[in-house]
Amino acid sequence: MTAERERLEADVLIVGAGPAGLACALHLANLIAKQKVPDGISAPGAATRPLSTENVCVLEKGRAVGAHLLSGAIMDPRALAELVPDFQRSAPLYTPVTADTLYFFSKHSAWPIPLHPAPLRNRGHYIVSLNRLAQWLGGLVEQAGVNLFTGFGGAELIYEGEGIAGVVTEAKGLDRDARPKANFAPGYEIRAKVTVLAEGSRGSLTKDLVARKNLGNINPQLYGLGIKELWEVEPGKMEPGCVAHTLGWPLDSATYGGGWIYGLLDSRVSLGLVIGLDYADPRFDPHEAFQRWKTHPFVKRILEGGKLLRYGAKSVPEGGWYSMPHTYVDGGLIIGDAAGFLNSQRLKGIHLAIKSGMLAAETICEALAAGDCSAKMLSRFSKKVEQSWIKEELWSARNFRQAFQRRKLWGGLLHAGLQFLSGGRGLADPMRAHAGHEGYGKVDESAAQVPVKPPPRFQGDGVLTFDRLTDVYHSGTRHHEDQPCHLKVADTSVCATACITDYGSPCQYFCPAQVYEMAQEGGEWRLKINPANCVHCKTCDIADPYQIINWVVPEGGGGPNYEGM
Ligand SMILES: Cc1cc2nc3c(=O)[nH]c(=O)nc-3n(C[C@H](O)[C@H](O)[C@H](O)COP(=O)(O)OP(=O)(O)OC[C@H]3O[C@@H](n4cnc5c(N)ncnc54)[C@H](O)[C@@H]3O)c2cc1C
Ligand code: SF4
Numbered sequence: 001m002t003a004e005r006e007r008l009e010a011d012v013l014i015v016g017a018g019p020a021g022l023a024c025a026l027h028l029a030n031l032i033a034k035q036k037v038p039d040g041i042s043a044p045g046a047a048t049r050p051l052s053t054e055n056v057c058v059l060e061k062g063r064a065v066g067a068h069l070l071s072g073a074i075m076d077p078r079a080l081a082e083l084v085p086d087f088q089r090s091a092p093l094y095t096p097v098t099a100d101t102l103y104f105f106s107k108h109s110a111w112p113i114p115l116h117p118a119p120l121r122n123r124g125h126y127i128v129s130l131n132r133l134a135q136w137l138g139g140l141v142e143q144a145g146v147n148l149f150t151g152f153g154g155a156e157l158i159y160e161g162e163g164i165a166g167v168v169t170e171a172k173g174l175d176r177d178a179r180p181k182a183n184f185a186p187g188y189e190i191r192a193k194v195t196v197l198a199e200g201s202r203g204s205l206t207k208d209l210v211a212r213k214n215l216g217n218i219n220p221q222l223y224g225l226g227i228k229e230l231w232e233v234e235p236g237k238m239e240p241g242c243v244a245h246t247l248g249w250p251l252d253s254a255t256y257g258g259g260w261i262y263g264l265l266d267s268r269v270s271l272g273l274v275i276g277l278d279y280a281d282p283r284f285d286p287h288e289a290f291q292r293w294k295t296h297p298f299v300k301r302i303l304e305g306g307k308l309l310r311y312g313a314k315s316v317p318e319g320g321w322y323s324m325p326h327t328y329v330d331g332g333l334i335i336g337d338a339a340g341f342l343n344s345q346r347l348k349g350i351h352l353a354i355k356s357g358m359l360a361a362e363t364i365c366e367a368l369a370a371g372d373c374s375a376k377m378l379s380r381f382s383k384k385v386e387q388s389w390i391k392e393e394l395w396s397a398r399n400f401r402q403a404f405q406r407r408k409l410w411g412g413l414l415h416a417g418l419q420f421l422s423g424g425r426g427l428a429d430p431m432r433a434h435a436g437h438e439g440y441g442k443v444d445e446s447a448a449q450v451p452v453k454p455p456p457r458f459q460g461d462g463v464l465t466f467d468r469l470t471d472v473y474h475s476g477t478r479h480h481e482d483q484p485c486h487l488k489v490a491d492t493s494v495c496a497t498a499c500i501t502d503y504g505s506p507c508q509y510f511c512p513a514q515v516y517e518m519a520q521e522g523g524e525w526r527l528k529i530n531p532a533n534c535v536h537c538k539t540c541d542i543a544d545p546y547q548i549i550n551w552v553v554p555e556g557g558g559g560p561n562y563e564g565m
Contacts (some may be wrong), residue, residue, distance in 0.1 A: 004186050005168070005186045005187065005188065005189050006186075006188050006189070007188070007189045007190075007191065008057075008188055008189070008190045008191070009055075009190075009191050009192070010055050010056065010057045010147075010166075010190060010191070010192040010193075011051065011055040011056060011192060011193050011194070011368060012028060012055070012056045012057070012192055012193065012194050012195075012196065012364055012368075013057050013058075013059070013166055013167065013190050013191075013192035013194070013195045013196070014056070014057065014058045014059070014196045014198055015059050015154040015167060015195065015196065015197050015198060015199055015203075015205060016058075016059070016060065016061075016154075016197070016198035016199040016200060016203070016336070016338070017058050017059075017060035017062075017065045017066075017134065017138060017141075017148060017150070017198075018069055018130075018134060018198060018200050018336060018337070018353060019130070019133070019134065019137070019336065019350050019353040019354050019357070020198040020200075020335045020336025020337070020338070020341070020353035020354065020356055020357040021058055021060075021196065021198030021335070021336070021357060022058070022065075022134060022137040022138055022141055022357070023079070023083050023137070023353065023354040023355075023356075023357030023358055023361075024196055024198060024335060024357035024358070024360045024361045024364075025056060025058050025141045025144075025146045025148075025357075025361075026083060026084075026137060026140055026141050026144060026146075027083060027357065027358040027361035027362070028053070028056055028146075028361040028364060028365065029053045029056070029141065029144030029145065029146055030144070031361060031362070031365050032051055032052065032053055032365075033144070051365075051368060051369075052145070053144055053145035053146045054145060054147065056146045056147065057146070057147045057148075057149065057190065057192070058141065058146060058147070058148045058149065059149050059152045059153070059154055059167070059169065059190070060148065060149065060150045060151075060152070061151070061152065061153035061154075061553050061556055061557075061558075061559065062150060062151070062557070062559060062561075063150060063151050063556075063557035063558075063559075063561065064135070064150055064561075065134050065135050065137075065138035065148065065150060066130070066131035066132065066133075066134035066135045066138070066562065066563075067131070067150075067559065067560065067561050067562060067563070068536055068559050068560060068562065069130045069131050069134050069562055069565070070130065070131075070226070070228060070312040070313070070314040070560075070562050070565050071128075071130035071314075071350060071565075072226075072228070072260055072262060072270060072272065072347065073127070073128050073129070073130045073133075073270075073350060074097060074122050074125045074126070074127055074128075074243065074262065074348070075093075075125060075126050075127075075128045075133070075348075075350045075351065076125050076346075076348055076350070076351040077124075077125065077126060077351070078351050078355075078389070079350075079351040079352070079354035079355040079358070080351070080354055082354075082355070082358065083354055083358060084140070090136070091128075091133065091136055092128065092129065092132040092133060092135075092136050093126040093127075093128055094126065094127045094128055094129065094240070094264050094265050095126070095127050095240040095241045095263075095264065095265055096124070096125070096126055096127075096241055097122040097123055097124070097125050097126070097127060097241055097243050098239065098240075098241030098242060099239070099241065099242045099243065100116070100121060100122045100123060100243045101116075101243070101244050101245075102116055102120060102244075102245045102246075102247070103244060103245070103246045103247070103298065104246070104247050104248045105246050105247065105248040105249040105250075105259075105293075105296055105298065106248060106249055107249050107250075107296075108296075108297060109297075110246070110296070110297075110298040113247075117420055119343075119345050119346050119396075119397070119420075120245070120345075120346065122243055127240075127241065127243070127262050127263075127264060127270070128350075129564050129565060130350065130562075130565070131562045131563060131564055131565050132564065133350075150556075150557070151556040151557035152169045152170070152188075152556045153169060153170045153553030153554070153556050154167035154168075154169060154199070154204075154205050154553065155167070155168055155169055155170040155171075155187055155552065155553050156168040156187075156205075157195070157205050157208060157209060158189065158191065159212070160330075160331070161330055162213075162329065162330045162375065163213075163329040163330025163331040163332055163374075163375060164195050164209065164329060164330070164331050164332040165191055165192070165195070165331050166189065166190045166191035166192045166195055167190055167195060167205065168187045168188070168189050168190075169187040169188045169190065169556070170187050170553050170554070170555060170556055171184070171185065171186050171187045171555075172184070172185045172187075172555055172556065173185055174483055174484055174555075175482050175483070175484075176481075176482055176483060176484060176485070177484070178484045181482070192331075193331065193367075193368060193373045194331060194332065194333065194364050194367060194368070194373050194378070195331060195332045195333075196332070196333045196334075196335060196360055196364070197209065197332065197333070197334045197335070197338050197339075198335050198336050198338060198353075198357065199337075199338045200314075200336065200337045200338060201223065201314065201315040201316055201317050201337045201338070201538060202221075202223065202315055202317070202538035202541055202542055202551070203334075203337075203338040204541075204550075204551055204552055204553060206325075206334055206338040206339075207541070209329065209332065209334070210325045210334075213326075213329055215325040215326040215327075215329070215334075216325055217322055217323055217324055217325055217326075218322050218430060218432070219319055219322040219323045219402065219430070219432060219433045220319070220323060220433065220434070220435040221317050221319045221323045221325075221340055221435075222276065222277075222278060222317075222318045222319035222323060222401055222402075222405065222433055222435075222436060223276075223277045223315045223316060223317055223318060223319075223436060223538075223539075223542045223543075224256070224257065224274045224275060224276050224277060224315065224316040224318045224344070225274070225275050225277055225286050225313060225314075225315055225316075225510070225512065225537060225539050225543075226272055226273070226274040226313065226314055226315070226316055227272055227273055227274075227275075227286060227287060227290040227312075227313045227512055228270065228271070228272035228311070228312050228313070228314075228565065229271055229272065229294075229308055229309075229310065229311050229471070229474075230268060230269070230270055230308075230309045230310040230311075230564065230565055231268065231269045231271065231303055231306045231307065231308055231309060232266075232267055232268055232269075232306055232307055232309055233267050233268070233269050233302055233303060233305070233306035234267065234304075234305040234306060235267050237267070237269070237301075237302050237303075237305075237306070238261065238263035238267075238269050238302050239263050240263050240264060240265050241263060242262070242263035243260070243261075243262050243263070244260070244261045244262075244298075245258060245259065245260050246258055246259040246260070246261075246293075246298075247409070248409075249293075249296065250289050250292045250293050250296075251275065251289065253408050253409035253410060254279070254280060254408045254409070255275065255276065255279045255284070256275070256276030256278065256279075256401070256404045256405065256409075256412070257273060257274050257275035257276055258273070258274060259271070259272065259273045259274075259293055259299075260272055260273075260274075260347075261299065261302060267306075268309070269302060269303070269306070270565075271294070271299065271302075271303075272290065273286070273289060273290040273293050274316060274347060275289060275290075276318065276401075276404065276405070276436065277315070277436040277437075277510070277539065277542055277543045278405055278434075278435075278436030278439045279436075279439070280439055280440060280441045281440075281441065282440045282441070282442075282443060282503040282504055282506040282509070282545065283443065283504050283506065283509050284509060284510075285457075285458065285509040285510070286509075286510060286512060286539075287313075287458070287468050287471070287512040288457075288458040291458060291460055291465040291466065292465075294464055294465055295464065295465060300464060303464055304464070308466065308474055309474070309564075310474050310475070310476075310562070310563070310564065310565055311466075311471040311472070311473075311474035311475045312475050312535060312560055312562050312565050313475075313512040313513065313535050313537040313539070314535075314536075314537045314538075315537050315538045315539055315542060316337070316342060316344070316347070316349070317337050317340040317342050317349075318342065318344035318401045319340055319344075319401055319402075319433065320340070320342075320343070320344060320394060320397055320398055320399075320400060320401055320402075321394045321395060321397075321398040322398055322399075322402075322430045322431075322433075323340050323433070324339055324340040324341070324394075325339060325340070326382070327339045327381060327382055327385070328375050328378040328379050328381055328382060329375050329378075330373070330374050330375045330378075331373050331374075331378075332378070333360050333363065333364070333378055333381055335353070335356040335357050335360045336349070336352075336353035336356055336357065337349055337353060339356065341353055341355075341356045341390065341394070343393055343394060343397050344397065344400060344401045345397040345400045345401075345416070346397075352390055352393070352394070355388065355389070355390055356385065356390065359381055359384040359385055359388060359390075360381055362384060363377075363378060363380045363381040363384060364378075366380060367380075395423075395424055396419075396423055396424040397419075397424060398424045398429070398430070399415070399419055399424060399425070399426045399428070399429055399430065399431040400416060400419060400424075401433070402431040402432065402433040403415035403416060403419070403426060403431060404416075405433050405434070405439075406431065406433070415427065436542065436543060437542065437543050437544060437545050437547065440503055440506065440545050442502050442503065443501075443502065443503060443504040468512060468513060468514040469514055469533075471512070471513075472513045472514065472533050472535065475513070475535050475560040475561070475562070476560055476561030476562070476563065477513070477532070477533060477534070477535055477559060477560045477561070478532075478558060478559075478561070479531060479532045479534070479554055479555070479558035479559065480555055480558060481532055483554060483555045483558075485529055485531045486531055486534070486551065486552050486553065486554035486558075487515065487529055487531055487534065487540065487549060487550075487551060487552075488549070488550040488551075488552055489527065489529070489548055489549055489550075490548040490549075490550065491548055492526070492527050494546050494548060495507075495518070495525075495527040496518075496524065496525040496526060496527065497525075498546070499545065499546060500518065500525055502545070503545050505518045506543065506544070506545060507527075507540055507544060507549070510539050510540070510543045511539060511540055512535065512537060512539065513533040513534055513535045513537070514530065514533055515529060515530050515531060515533045515534050515540070516528070516529060516530075516540070517529075517530070531554065534554070534559070535559070535560045536551075536559045536560060538551055
């Protein structure tokens with residue numbers, strides 16, 4: 001198979017067409033057009049040739065740009081204004097934020113929190129559909145002459161020397177036993193002087209690179225899982241531009257997270273719950289928690305009489321500054337959510353993803369012009385980040401998320417207040433954290449000795465609340481059924497023995513798309529995987545207590561379709 005592989009050469013290869021990857025591509029194109037780069041690239045020993053957008057490629061695993069993008073999404077326009085100064089003329093912005101309230105939920109009441117610190121205020125920001133914003137940015141990138149390939153996932157990194165030299169895309173046309181079918185096509189080998197990983201949260205190539213090259217920071221990355229629905233509601237139920245965030249019920253004070261409800265145009269409402277993937281109960285079900293949250297009188301009042309349009313789920317890197325890996329190696333950079341450029345205090349990463357993409361583009365131009373794409377040269381990216389407003393913003397929230405892991409809700413809020421007064425320092429700096437999957441308590445051993453059928457799962461009423469399969473249907477998820485499973489479980493005997501008795505098979509609970517199921521066959525427990533349901537949230541890769549699940553890219557184009565989300 002390898003012998004038949006086609007080989008392509010590029011100057012720059014960007015993996016992932018989210019805000020980070022697209023901003024990197026567009027800024028590169030703008031710099032080339034403005035001739036801020038010298039007219040040629042002269043790699044040592046190579047003839048100088050013109051730098052052109054034709055030699056810049058972007059790979060996207062989704063069937064279209066934006067298909068796999070999910071966000072709240074309130075966008076701080078700061079970075080977009082730098083990238084596309086006249087963005088207001090053509091960007092698909094739903095509406096500016098007009099009202100902004102934070103509520104604390106008890107089971108039956110909603111208490112507005114009068115103290116609304118500056119980082120949590122959203123006036124001057126826009127509610128957007130990230131899917132549409134990315135389609136618009138993708139259009140600008142293509143107009144600028146960059147090659148944008150959708151339906152192609154980066155499956156493997158090409159490691160060379162101390163760094164990376166490109167990617168191999170996934171093979172197409174393999175059956176479920178990895179045997180070539182009639183339409184078999186091996187992946188392409190795309191080599192580049194600089195490969196930019198812009199894969200978003202828990203990128204599969206990024207994970208491999210960070211582990212192999214030991215790029216991790218003092219804290220592991222901490223993740224949340226965001227579960228979202230888009231609804232059409234009765235006119236007047238929620239004004240466009242109206243924003244509500246919630247804390248409290250149904251999450252207990254030991255579980256980090258909160259909800260959002262944003263009023264969009266055309267009586268549409270974006271709502272969701274983000275839950276820290278460091279909760280203690282291995283049988284906690286984030287999807288069910290989200291469904292229950294919708295039954296709160298405050299949320300129910302808005303949704304009653306409306307209908308569910310879309311569903312999705314995605315992980316969020318919440319750890320902040322001390323969880324970010326080193327972002328450069330020989331021939332490679334990591335940007336956006338893949339590197340953890342996200343401010344969890346504000347639940348905002350779009351502007352940081354865009355800005356990190358722009359700074360990467362500037363670094364790449366300097367590196368190509370000098371004919372030096374070594375880690376030393378590319379470390380300029382890190383310096384640019386340090387000197388930009390990214391550092392200022394992330395530094396002031398550097399201990400935010402850890403405080404909630406260590407001190408739970410009330411202690412976390414107290415710490416957050418102290419951090420706010422001390423420029424992010426708080427009582428301990430750096431505040432340490434542990435990986436979320438290390439925090440599970442074990443299930444009751446006496447009950448676990450004899451594994452029983454899991455308790456009946458949440459069904460929903462089919463009007464306000466839904467089971468997971470109904471929701472998955474609304475995510476537009478599609479994969480070819482006859483392909484190798486893209487959820488690689490290193491040792492399924494662990495699932496059938498230790499994981500059941502120790503943790504009660506948490507994969508059955510944390511997956512928001514009902515991909516994992518423990519089934520009894522001939523008296524033995526066996527893990528059944530339904531990969532076709534997968535919405536690519538990456539939660540299993542993150543939250544599996546034994547870290548034996550490896551999410552890899554499925555055949556390109558497979559996955560959700562978050563149109564309008
Ligand atoms: C529920 C939720 C709510 C949020 N709310 C907000 C908000 O209100 N405001 C805000 O500013 N931010 C919000 N965020 C965060 C924001 O969405 C991210 O910070 C931002 O999208 C990061 O951009 P990115 O380009 O780094 O990654 P992504 O947006 O994740 O894009 C990565 C892209 O890379 C593709 N990809 C991944 N791996 C590969 C591969 N191997 N090969 C090819 N393609 C690949 C993916 O399909 C995807 O299209 C929210 C996030 C979530 C999950
Ligand atoms: S299988 Fe994993 S990545 Fe896919 S939806 Fe379930 S938890 Fe998310």
